[in-house]
Amino acid sequence: MILGGGFGGIGAAKKLSKSDVDVVLVDGHDYHTFQPLLYQVATGLLDQPAVGHPIRDLFHKQDNVRVHQDRVTGIDLEAREVRFAELEPERYDYLVLALGAEVNYFGVEGAAEHAFPLYTLADAVRLKDHVLERWEAADRKPELADDGALNMVVVGGGPTGVETAGAMAELYRGVFRSDYPDVPPEQARILLVEASPEIFAMFKPEIRLYTEHALAERGVEVLTGEVVESVSPQRVTLKSGTVLSAHTLVWGAGLQGNELVRSLGLELERGNRLAVDEELRLAQHPEVYAVGDIAAITDAKTDQVLPQLGSVALQSGEHAGETIAHRVAGKETKPFKYHDKGTMATIGRGAAVVQMLGGKTMKGKAAQAAWGTVHLALLPTNQDRAKAVVDWAGAGLTHQRSGRIRVET
Amino acid sequence: MILGGGFGGIGAAKKLSKSDVDVVLVDGHDYHTFQPLLYQVATGLLDQPAVGHPIRDLFHKQDNVRVHQDRVTGIDLEAREVRFAELEPERYDYLVLALGAEVNYFGVEGAAEHAFPLYTLADAVRLKDHVLERWEAADRKPELADDGALNMVVVGGGPTGVETAGAMAELYRGVFRSDYPDVPPEQARILLVEASPEIFAMFKPEIRLYTEHALAERGVEVLTGEVVESVSPQRVTLKSGTVLSAHTLVWGAGLQGNELVRSLGLELERGNRLAVDEELRLAQHPEVYAVGDIAAITDAKTDQVLPQLGSVALQSGEHAGETIAHRVAGKETKPFKYHDKGTMATIGRGAAVVQMLGGKTMKGKAAQAAWGTVHLALLPTNQDRAKAVVDWAGAGLTHQRSGRIRVET
Numbered sequence: 001m002i003l004g005g006g007f008g009g010i011g012a013a014k015k016l017s018k019s020d021v022d023v024v025l026v027d028g029h030d031y032h033t034f035q036p037l038l039y040q041v042a043t044g045l046l047d048q049p050a051v052g053h054p055i056r057d058l059f060h061k062q063d064n065v066r067v068h069q070d071r072v073t074g075i076d077l078e079a080r081e082v083r084f085a086e087l088e089p090e091r092y093d094y095l096v097l098a099l100g101a102e103v104n105y106f107g108v109e110g111a112a113e114h115a116f117p118l119y120t121l122a123d124a125v126r127l128k129d130h131v132l133e134r135w136e137a138a139d140r141k142p143e144l145a146d147d148g149a150l151n152m153v154v155v156g157g158g159p160t161g162v163e164t165a166g167a168m169a170e171l172y173r174g175v176f177r178s179d180y181p182d183v184p185p186e187q188a189r190i191l192l193v194e195a196s197p198e199i200f201a202m203f204k205p206e207i208r209l210y211t212e213h214a215l216a217e218r219g220v221e222v223l224t225g226e227v228v229e230s231v232s233p234q235r236v237t238l239k240s241g242t243v244l245s246a247h248t249l250v251w252g253a254g255l256q257g258n259e260l261v262r263s264l265g266l267e268l269e270r271g272n273r274l275a276v277d278e279e280l281r282l283a284q285h286p287e288v289y290a291v292g293d294i295a296a297i298t299d300a301k302t303d304q305v306l307p308q309l310g311s312v313a314l315q316s317g318e319h320a321g322e323t324i325a326h327r328v329a330g331k332e333t334k335p336f337k338y339h340d341k342g343t344m345a346t347i348g349r350g351a352a353v354v355q356m357l358g359g360k361t362m363k364g365k366a367a368q369a370a371w372g373t374v375h376l377a378l379l380p381t382n383q384d385r386a387k388a389v390v391d392w393a394g395a396g397l398t399h400q401r402s403g404r405i406r407v408e409t
Numbered sequence: 410m411i412l413g414g415g416f417g418g419i420g421a422a423k424k425l426s427k428s429d430v431d432v433v434l435v436d437g438h439d440y441h442t443f444q445p446l447l448y449q450v451a452t453g454l455l456d457q458p459a460v461g462h463p464i465r466d467l468f469h470k471q472d473n474v475r476v477h478q479d480r481v482t483g484i485d486l487e488a489r490e491v492r493f494a495e496l497e498p499e500r501y502d503y504l505v506l507a508l509g510a511e512v513n514y515f516g517v518e519g520a521a522e523h524a525f526p527l528y529t530l531a532d533a534v535r536l537k538d539h540v541l542e543r544w545e546a547a548d549r550k551p552e553l554a555d556d557g558a559l560n561m562v563v564v565g566g567g568p569t570g571v572e573t574a575g576a577m578a579e580l581y582r583g584v585f586r587s588d589y590p591d592v593p594p595e596q597a598r599i600l601l602v603e604a605s606p607e608i609f610a611m612f613k614p615e616i617r618l619y620t621e622h623a624l625a626e627r628g629v630e631v632l633t634g635e636v637v638e639s640v641s642p643q644r645v646t647l648k649s650g651t652v653l654s655a656h657t658l659v660w661g662a663g664l665q666g667n668e669l670v671r672s673l674g675l676e677l678e679r680g681n682r683l684a685v686d687e688e689l690r691l692a693q694h695p696e697v698y699a700v701g702d703i704a705a706i707t708d709a710k711t712d713q714v715l716p717q718l719g720s721v722a723l724q725s726g727e728h729a730g731e732t733i734a735h736r737v738a739g740k741e742t743k744p745f746k747y748h749d750k751g752t753m754a755t756i757g758r759g760a761a762v763v764q765m766l767g768g769k770t771m772k773g774k775a776a777q778a779a780w781g782t783v784h785l786a787l788l789p790t791n792q793d794r795a796k797a798v799v800d801w802a803g804a805g806l807t808h809q810r811s812g813r814i815r816v817e818t
Contacts, residue, residue, distance in 0.1 A: 030545060031814035047456040047796075049811045056588040057811075069545040086549045122818045129818070136439060136478040140495045179465040383799070383811055387456075390795045402458045402466075402792055405440035409531045409538070 004098030008292030008317030015321025044404030148245025156253030157199030269296035278335035413507030417701030417726030424730025453813030518639035557654025565662030566608030678705035687744035
């Protein structure tokens with residue numbers, strides 16, 4: 001059984017296609033989320049179905065997979081049984097835990113209630129709707145803009161924070177300038193807050209410098225060495241004492257294991273992640289694999305815990321699938337090895353950064369092209385790719401973001 | 410001032426682009442809805458932004474238009490003033506009423522609570538989400554399918570009902586058969602209920618026959634001469650006494666003037682529509698124009714009240730805009746003349762019907778091509794057209810409907 005239809009769960013199921021096993025894949029949603037592009041949904045650049053793909057669609061040609069949409073309510077590791085909100089409890093021979101994580105607010109007061117995370121497609125839609133709502137509200141009542149209705153604080157100087165701040169800045173300084181010609185730019189500030197002394201700590205200094213410059217060019221104000229203390233709907237208070245007037249706080253910092261993980265009675269690693277052996281199995285339950293954001297996977301090369309990234313999730317999921325296939329067939333299994341294909345991020349149109357494993361870097365338009373190619377290749381179907389290309393081309397040629405509508409249902 | 414950003418309001422505003430007037434356009438949403446394609450959103454064929462286009466986007470190059478999103482709460486025709494939920498009250502010299510209508514349930518018990526109309530983009534998303542939810546629920550608990558969870562009753566044998574029933578049937582018999590291979594087709598019935606003796610009363614007999622055949626081919630059961638008496642969440646009761654087990658009732662029959670129209674203290678035509686003179690003005694208030702679904706517009710040629718269609722809304726809106734432009738410039742005005750470009754509808758892939766004004770008809774693939782060309786031409790921007798083409802091509806080539814995801818926010 002596979003719990004979770006993200007990169008990890010899909011990767012595992014795909015690798016079991018030729019195996020003599022019955023796969024049951026359960027996810028809380030009916031779609032697979034392409035998480036690296038969520039910020040593009042939040043900024044109106046991509047439509048929801050370009051980033052959320054029907055899970056069932058991915059298994060039309062794989063007869064040994066049954067898909068269900070349901071919520072997992074408990075796992076009995078001893079009895080090897082999973083309980084669900086609606087489905088009957090189901091036993092398993094092998095289990096792949098690929099349920100992802102949840103946002104970690106590190107105890108910041110008011111964050112759980114008022115911050116906008118960007119971990120799920122629903123998060124992205126909620127953030128987009130909130131931003132559009134604030135701009136329309138300030139259009140009706142300009143005094144709201146004086147109060148910071150259009151200001152946005154983005155927390156976290158990693159890829160999520162930087163990409164979101166950059167894309168929001170292009171939305172703010174681009175199409176919103178035409179949409180709301182009466183709003184002065186100084187009433188629509190975007191502030192990127194990072195606790196450590198610099199943003200993009202995982203990148204080389206030349207990339208950091210380029211990124212800082214690209215953000216500044218787009219009007220993003222970067223505050224490093226600053227920590228958020230509390231959040232209310234209209235104010236963000238920093239530990240330094242600064243109070244920022246902003247009706248939107250985007251939380252791009254930190255994940256943790258969810259309630260289910262904590263309920264398993266297992267010892268957990270930092271961030272409540274599940275400890276796994278080199279084959280990605282739980283030590284006491286070798287029939288259970290944990291992959292993706294839910295697991296603390298050690299990189300064999302560096303002996304460091306791998307970051308919670310889509311590429312790690314996909315590769316670890318595929319490894320779990322392959323390993324189970326081998327075990328079922330009585331073949332030898334191998335320890336997991338992560339193939340680092342480099343790190344990339346987009347700050348805005350024509351401004352991306354790529355850092356390869358060997359230390360080679362790319363910046364600007366070439367990096368943007370590489371970024372686009374890699375992300376298009378990762379999208380699950382040709383139709384998704386075509387959609388993304390139409391959206392990106394439309395945004396590039398006409399500077400429009402056709403997804404900037406708010407449909408209240 | 411223009412109230413409403415549908416075909417009528419947009420048409421009026423566009424025709425005032427070269428006029429020396431300040432246009433204020435107010436709509437309750439931030440998007441213009443391409444209503445003729447709502448059924449394609451409801452059936453997962455098109456994404457929301459292909460059918461809902463940002464209103465502000467349409468006026469970037471028209472400096473004399475200010476757009477606001479707000480709800481109209483009242484109109485004082487004597488004081489020539491409009492009141493809003495949030496905006497300050499605003500006076501007008503000319504007013505274009507283009508607020509559309511609301512669904513008329515003709516007093517059917519339970520319909521307002523349980524039926525799914527298809528008049529707004531939110532309606533389309535809600536219907537899609539509901540259908541997807543019922544299929545997933547029946548996948549978890551097959552006894553729900555026995556209870557009619559997957560059966561659907563579509564009320565109304567006009568274009569909305571026929572197009573929706575046809576598109577749903579292709580969804581049911583197409584991709585859902587791959588998505589839910591365990592569901593037998595007889596547990597997923599689609600019934601089209603029409604009160605009069607035949608569907609598509611506005612079309613010639615040859616088109617009616619073709620349509621009945623195309624629907625039957627797709628597994629749609631047509632019940633004519635039947636009237637819905639009451640609706641509960643899981644049952645539809647007909648006046649004939651028949652009780653249908655169906656968890657979904659789509660209401661594709663009838664519109665009426667909304668509360669605002671009724672509050673104006675004016676004499677109303679059938680369906681609570683506003684009476685207008687040949688220039689589309691209110692008799693007692695010649696500075697107020699009513700266009701689109703809100704108005705009872707008499708066709709000069711036939712002396713009949715025109716149907717509530719997008720083409721009537723667009724043409725009447727354009728006429729109001731032109732007429733105001735002429736009045737402001739001191740030029741002569743003309744009575745409204747509707748140019749009937751024919752009626753068209755799509756039953757499914759390769760199966761459309763077209764009836765031209767002169768009586769010429771088209772059926773099948775040729776009609777489908779004509780339908781596609783006309784609808785693409787009507788979409789507001791090239792990007793919207795490209796999106797629709799990608800979605801249609803994707804659906805045609807791979808039989809996929811990538812919009813069939815349910816994002817709960």
